[in-house]
Amino acid sequence: MERNFSHLDTLENQSIFIIREAYCQFRKVALLWSIGKDSTCLLWLTRKAFFGAIPFPVVHIDTTYKFKEIYEFRDRYAREWGLNLIVAKNEEAIAKGIGPASSKFTCCTELKTIALKQAIARYGFRALYLAIRRDEHGIRAKERVFSPRDEDFEWDYKNQPMEMWDQYKTKAADEEHLRIHPILGWREIDVWEYIQRENIPIVSLYLAKNKKRFRSIGCETCCKPVDSEADTIDKIVDELRTSKVSERSGRAQDKESDYMMQKLRALGYM
Amino acid sequence: MSRQQLKFVIVGHVDHGKSTLIGRLLYDTNSLLDGKMAEIQKISSGLGRETEFAYLLDHLEEERQQGITIDTTQVFFKTDKRQYVIIDAPGHVEFVKNMITGASQADAAVLIVDVVDGVKEQTKRHSYMLSMLGLRQVIVVINKMDLTDYSAARFDSVRQDVQQWLNSINIEPITYIPIAAVKGDNIAIKAEHMPWYLGPTFLESLDSLKVTPPSEAKPVLLPIQDVYKVGDKRINAGRVETGFIEKNSLIKILPSGQITTVKSIEKFLKDTDKAVAGECIGFTTSDSVFLERGDIICTAGKEPTLTDTIRANIFWMSKQDFAKNQKLTIRCATQETSCRIENIHKRVDSSTLDVIEQDGDILKNLEVGQVTIKTKKPLAVKDFNDVQELGRFVLVKDCNICAGGIVTNGCYGNE
Numbered sequence: 001m002e003r004n005f006s007h008l009d010t011l012e013n014q015s016i017f018i019i020r021e022a023y024c025q026f027r028k029v030a031l032l033w034s035i036g037k038d039s040t041c042l043l044w045l046t047r048k049a050f051f052g053a054i055p056f057p058v059v060h061i062d063t064t065y066k067f068k069e070i071y072e073f074r075d076r077y078a079r080e081w082g083l084n085l086i087v088a089k090n091e092e093a094i095a096k097g098i099g100p101a102s103s104k105f106t107c108c109t110e111l112k113t114i115a116l117k118q119a120i121a122r123y124g125f126r127a128l129y130l131a132i133r134r135d136e137h138g139i140r141a142k143e144r145v146f147s148p149r150d151e152d153f154e155w156d157y158k159n160q161p162m163e164m165w166d167q168y169k170t171k172a173a174d175e176e177h178l179r180i181h182p183i184l185g186w187r188e189i190d191v192w193e194y195i196q197r198e199n200i201p202i203v204s205l206y207l208a209k210n211k212k213r214f215r216s217i218g219c220e221t222c223c224k225p226v227d228s229e230a231d232t233i234d235k236i237v238d239e240l241r242t243s244k245v246s247e248r249s250g251r252a253q254d255k256e257s258d259y260m261m262q263k264l265r266a267l268g269y270m
Numbered sequence: 271m272s273r274q275q276l277k278f279v280i281v282g283h284v285d286h287g288k289s290t291l292i293g294r295l296l297y298d299t300n301s302l303l304d305g306k307m308a309e310i311q312k313i314s315s316g317l318g319r320e321t322e323f324a325y326l327l328d329h330l331e332e333e334r335q336q337g338i339t340i341d342t343t344q345v346f347f348k349t350d351k352r353q354y355v356i357i358d359a360p361g362h363v364e365f366v367k368n369m370i371t372g373a374s375q376a377d378a379a380v381l382i383v384d385v386v387d388g389v390k391e392q393t394k395r396h397s398y399m400l401s402m403l404g405l406r407q408v409i410v411v412i413n414k415m416d417l418t419d420y421s422a423a424r425f426d427s428v429r430q431d432v433q434q435w436l437n438s439i440n441i442e443p444i445t446y447i448p449i450a451a452v453k454g455d456n457i458a459i460k461a462e463h464m465p466w467y468l469g470p471t472f473l474e475s476l477d478s479l480k481v482t483p484p485s486e487a488k489p490v491l492l493p494i495q496d497v498y499k500v501g502d503k504r505i506n507a508g509r510v511e512t513g514f515i516e517k518n519s520l521i522k523i524l525p526s527g528q529i530t531t532v533k534s535i536e537k538f539l540k541d542t543d544k545a546v547a548g549e550c551i552g553f554t555t556s557d558s559v560f561l562e563r564g565d566i567i568c569t570a571g572k573e574p575t576l577t578d579t580i581r582a583n584i585f586w587m588s589k590q591d592f593a594k595n596q597k598l599t600i601r602c603a604t605q606e607t608s609c610r611i612e613n614i615h616k617r618v619d620s621s622t623l624d625v626i627e628q629d630g631d632i633l634k635n636l637e638v639g640q641v642t643i644k645t646k647k648p649l650a651v652k653d654f655n656d657v658q659e660l661g662r663f664v665l666v667k668d669c670n671i672c673a674g675g676i677v678t679n680g681c682y683g684n685e
Contacts, residue, residue: 135346160368162368162370169671246305
């Protein structure tokens, strides 16, 4: 008998299970919301997990170089969904003028990783929800659902904890915090099909204007649009069913050297 | 409507060709993104090697330099029939815990054996782990046929060795396929060099595997994950593991034994009166019973066993030996309590099945133990062969999972 339970239902339920597990264990948690499609999808799942009342803050790491559409979207839905929004910036680095004109590695590390470290120290978060996915990058494919970071924020990718049967790691004293990855097993197309099914609002940059659209968004300075005529969610889903172009092909930090992503992540990058 | 994805893990001894097989599969099913092969060629030549399919998965710098897989990874591909997730598992004895992490998430498994090298230590250990994890759908591929001149005799001889071992651990594979992953023989396309082989290609064989959904036909089991206060409601949250639950149904709560009625099924933005196996839901009760994490919702008369003494097979996966009577934490579904292993009836070598010791005092890394566990609080459990969700558990020491186990209450056989 074929169950009336789709692939998206399976993914949704698995994610909600993970979101609830982590909150139950850590309580002092936060969700990192980049305002992109993945973390907005994660935010939607989190609202479902807690019946609309998310019991912890949602953090936006603001490099100040984001698209204006991102800021508008953030403020609108933070209000509509009643989020406890924290905007975190590395003010010191911004004051010193660190930005995309510095090396990409320095800029990402200072304005994202360090800004995140400061936010964790300030609010005392024990675990963070992140919307990374295995199919985005070969390094992320190696991640665990509950992934520890040590006091220097390092990811010990050579010695990752066991996970089995929906049983995850608990936090040890010498670990700074855990990264929780509820949508690790989703593919890009799953995210879009879910957005389509659930009618989740997304930043307009994803939709094609003048035959260009963004497949992945971040800082305005480091994202390039791809050629596309997909100006609706339905068309994006259709486009992705046949596309063979990498999702992050427009993202600069994946390009500088073969292992830049590994090095950024080892230092605490998302 | 998208069909269910099938997840399979590829296991086997180191260098028997797991990553190469996956690379080949992605290549032959046209699943690689544009520029990916060029990138792999560039990295391969940078390291002074020929184009290495394995680099499609071995992404860590150390993995590529040393030519080994360190950690499990997952990649996606699709055939005309459905979507797949391939779980690659490292073949080194060092990384068995990563292999188990990968395999515990799979619906099916592929065991790869090098036709020249034959059955090796990890061939045996990995397949034994599959059997312990309850993975029943197994495809065996005999790789590197090109190195034996596609010899049918050599294939048969290795096949017999594999079969003999798998028989001893109660695995009955779906099929044995001779392949040459490097050349693509019998992967997506039938090999011209092996006219003697009349069976399916690897891809055809994959398409014959089944996804087993959680069982709705069994009595309801719903472990409580957490309790939320939303507005003036006290919502009990959890996942229906088996069966279904609906408004007005009579439920029993373990361990307290209280009986109550479901007042409402709660889902955000959705009105519903029923939830089935696999669904994460909330519910409220008509009496003001106070549920907490670890409580198990079930049907009166069809309860799981509530016990503080569990017979189990465990596999120890920590470099630190386990010494009898050491205190551990046991987690089974959302239940958690401290425990001690009272008896280690047998210590078994997981790569030979040899009994190392009867009534032992320790368990070493990678050993399997037939044990009796004494828990501080009673747990609701089922025999693993009956309900996996309450028949499997992990043992935790110093915040890390150090063993996995399956409940064998009542099915020990001849001791």
